[in-house]
Amino acid sequence: xxxxxxxxxxxxxxxxTATALIDxxxxxxxxxxxxxxxxxxxxxxxxxxxxTKDEILDAVADTVTGAVDTSGFAGRDWVAxxxxxxxxxxxxxxxxxxxxxxxxxxPGRRPAALAMADAVYGGLVRAGWPPARATxxxxxxxxxxAGSALGSFARGFVEDPELYAAHYPHLRQxxxxxxxxxxxxxxxxxxGLDALLHGLAAEYARTVDPVESGRPSG
Amino acid sequence: xxxxxxxxxxxxxxxxTATALIDxxxxxxxxxxxxxxxxxxxxxxxxxxxxTKDEILDAVADTVTGAVDTSGFAGRDWVAxxxxxxxxxxxxxxxxxxxxxxxxxxPGRRPAALAMADAVYGGLVRAGWPPARATxxxxxxxxxxAGSALGSFARGFVEDPELYAAHYPHLRQxxxxxxxxxxxxxxxxxxGLDALLHGLAAEYARTVDPVESGRPSG
DNA sequence: ACCCTTAAACTAGCGGTGTAAGTTTTGCCG
DNA sequence: CGGCAAAACTTACACCGCTAGTTTAAGGGT
Numbered sequence: 001x002x003x004x005x006x007x008x009x010x011x012x013x014x015x016x017t018a019t020a021l022i023d024x025x026x027x028x029x030x031x032x033x034x035x036x037x038x039x040x041x042x043x044x045x046x047x048x049x050x051x052t053k054d055e056i057l058d059a060v061a062d063t064v065t066g067a068v069d070t071s072g073f074a075g076r077d078w079v080a081x082x083x084x085x086x087x088x089x090x091x092x093x094x095x096x097x098x099x100x101x102x103x104x105x106x107p108g109r110r111p112a113a114l115a116m117a118d119a120v121y122g123g124l125v126r127a128g129w130p131p132a133r134a135t136x137x138x139x140x141x142x143x144x145x146a147g148s149a150l151g152s153f154a155r156g157f158v159e160d161p162e163l164y165a166a167h168y169p170h171l172r173q174x175x176x177x178x179x180x181x182x183x184x185x186x187x188x189x190x191x192g193l194d195a196l197l198h199g200l201a202a203e204y205a206r207t208v209d210p211v212e213s214g215r216p217s218g
Numbered sequence: 219x220x221x222x223x224x225x226x227x228x229x230x231x232x233x234x235t236a237t238a239l240i241d242x243x244x245x246x247x248x249x250x251x252x253x254x255x256x257x258x259x260x261x262x263x264x265x266x267x268x269x270t271k272d273e274i275l276d277a278v279a280d281t282v283t284g285a286v287d288t289s290g291f292a293g294r295d296w297v298a299x300x301x302x303x304x305x306x307x308x309x310x311x312x313x314x315x316x317x318x319x320x321x322x323x324x325p326g327r328r329p330a331a332l333a334m335a336d337a338v339y340g341g342l343v344r345a346g347w348p349p350a351r352a353t354x355x356x357x358x359x360x361x362x363x364a365g366s367a368l369g370s371f372a373r374g375f376v377e378d379p380e381l382y383a384a385h386y387p388h389l390r391q392x393x394x395x396x397x398x399x400x401x402x403x404x405x406x407x408x409x410g411l412d413a414l415l416h417g418l419a420a421e422y423a424r425t426v427d428p429v430e431s432g433r434p435s436g
Numbered sequence: 437a438c439c440c441t442t443a444a445a446c447t448a449g450c451g452g453t454g455t456a457a458g459t460t461t462t463g464c465c466g
Numbered sequence: 467c468g469g470c471a472a473a474a475c476t477t478a479c480a481c482c483g484c485t486a487g488t489t490t491a492a493g494g495g496t
Contacts, residue, residue, distance in 0.1 A: 003444045003491045031482060041445075044484075048444050053483065101319035104369035108395075114386050122388035133409070135395070135402060140366075140410030144358075147365025151322035168332050170340035177326075177353070184353060191351070192358030195417025202416055203409075223462070225473065249453060259474075262455070266473050271454065 008041060011049050015059045022060065022098045032056075058110060060096075061103040065112035067092040073123025078204075079197050081123055086141055086193055089116075093149035104146045128208045137200060144196060148189045226259055229267050233277045240278065240316045248275075276328060278314075279321040283330035285310040291341025296422075297415050299341055304359055304411055307334075311367035322364045346426045355418060362414060366407045 017038050022030050032053055036043040050056045069088040072081035093100050107113035117138060124134035164171040177184055235256050240248050250271055251261040268274045287306040290299035311318050326332070335356060342352035382389040395402055 003442095003446090003489080005491070007444065009444080032484080033482075042447085044447090044486095045445055047484070101323070101368070104365070105319070107369065109381075111385075114382070114389065118386035118388045125388065131391075132405070136406040136409045139402065139406035140362075140413070142369065143365030143406070143410060144362045145365070146369050147322070147361030147363070148358075150319075150368060151324075151360065151364050163327075164332070167329075168336035170336045170343065171332065173349075174326075174332075174335075184357065187350070188354040188357035188361070191354045191421075192361060192414060195358070195415075195421060196410060196413050198417035198420055199413025199415070203413060222474065227473080250455080251453075260476085262457095262476085263474055265455070 009039060009045060009049055011059065014039065014046060014049055014056060015063055018056055019060050019063065019096065019099075023096055026098045027102065030057075057099070057102055060099055062110045062112045064092055064096050064099060064103060065107070065110065065116060067095075068112075068116055070116055070119035070123075073119050073126075076127075078124060078127035078129075079201055082120075082137075082141060082200075083193065083197060085120065086145055089142075089145045090149060090189060093145065097149060100146065100149045104150060129204070130208075141196070144189075144192060148185065148192075227257060227263060227267055229277065232257065232264060232267055232274060233281055236274055237278050237281065237314065237317075241314055244316045245320065275317070275320055278317055280328045280330045282310055282314050282317060282321060283328065283334060285313075286330075286334055288334055288337035288341075291337050291344075294345075296342060296345035296347075297419055300338075300355075300359060300418075301411065301415060303338065304363055307360075307363045308367060308407060311363065315367060318364065318367045322368060347422070348426075358414070362407075362410060366403065366410075 014035070018030065018035055021035055021038055032046055033043045035056075036046055046056070050059070067088075068085070070081075070085055072084040075081060093103070107117075120138040120141075121131075121134050124137055125131055129137065161172075164174045168174070232253070236248065236253055239253055239256055250264055253274075254261040254264055264274070268277070285306075286303070288299075288303055290302040293299060311321070338356040338359075339349075339352050342355055343349055347355065379390075
């Protein structure tokens with residue numbers, strides 16, 4: 001089968017199908033041949049549109065990251081901006097949990113990740129944080145979000161009570177974690193995020209703006 | 219070459235060599251044949267000691283997690299215990315950054331991870347935290363540590379200034395991140411951890427022990 | 437209208453992967 | 467000392483990422 005009348009593949013179609021495949025069957029099932037089959041095509045044909053498998057994965061990762069909303073940093077309230085961003089970030093990652101491990105490594109070359117870092121850093125500096133602090137805060141939040149999306153705490157547990165009761169005295173109810181997976185993970189994220197922001201606000205009041213802090217901003 | 223006088227492989231030797239190989243050359247270079255070659259052996263021989271490749275990786279992951287110190291939870295100061303644990307956890311993971319993505323997924327079956335979760339959960343409950351809260355706190359800290367070890371923020375950036383100056387106005391100095399990689403990551407971790415613990419202490423004072431908080435514990 | 441370049445699919449194939457199956461020799465136990 | 471289990475081996479299968487070369491169609495230039 002030679003060149004068809006109408007191209008059967010486009011970069012966008014490949015990325016969408018790759019995303020769906022990874023979502024549905026996980027990273028190990030994602031091979032170039034499998035993806036090609038899903039597209040009704042023969043494997044090496046993908047290499048007319050992408051140079052390597054990793055290039056496809058980078059495109060998927062960039063699309064996922066592109067869904068994160070950083071518009072809050074345009075406003076004046078940096079705490080609210082961080083909170084909205086973190087939740088949006090988490091939502092984007094948990095929508096495609098299987099690519100998170102890939103996505104979390106080496107974001108420094110992907111445009112969407114850079115745009116996100118730029119927006120966060122700029123917003124924090126504008127709010128008065130010293131540049132070095134702004135970098136640390138952005139990184140710390142990224143750690144927290146990526147970690148929460150990567151290793152769903154609850155998902156790791158198994159529904160077999162016997163496994164835990166014997167050796168881990170305090171985890172007698174750990175098998176219940178598997179049931180309430182989503183609520184445990186979201187609860188842990190909410191608690192941790194609030195604590196983080198609380199601590200950062202205290203640091204801000206102490207070091208950046210001792211005068212204005214505590215008053216209604218204006 | 220049949221069965222030798224003295225076995226050339228043991229589970230421990232395999233795990234140690236696997237760890238060294240992953241540390242030195244990364245996860246993609248870790249194949250059963252490559253590992254076997256490193257051990258002076260022929261590939262399938264490994265299957266006399268482990269059923270699958272993943273079983274080897276699980277053993278490596280468990281060893282890494284086993285190095286985490288949770289002894290602080292035996293004491294009375296839960297904040298100090300969390301801090302010590304988090305740093306020890308981070309040290310254990312950053313000592314072997316290449317297996318972190320694997321390690322962070324599905325810890326619910328590995329003994330060392332379960333023992334760690336048990337110690338943390340038990341310590342927090344003993345300190346007065348409600349069980350649900352204790353679960354959330356342990357998970358939140360785990361998110362933060364795993365995220366920090368997984369996606370070294372700075373490592374993602376590249377030493378090419380041109381790449382950032384053009385499109386990301388606030389990242390003009392991002393290429394410097396590559397130089398100060400370790401200090402950026404540690405600084406971000408220290409800042410985030412302190413903020414998290416500060417926020418948790420405030421929550422504790424508000425909901426768990428409004429009377430004792432603020433006084434010297436006794 | 438024709439040619440020529442380029443695009444986009446194909447087939448064939450290389451070296452590598454995890455792992456199953458069966459073989460051989462050794463050490464140990466009854 | 468016979469027999470069994472252990473621990474190495476060889477062979478082989480199906481799959482993997484990717485390269486090379488082939489075939490045909492689309493589209494632009496003269």
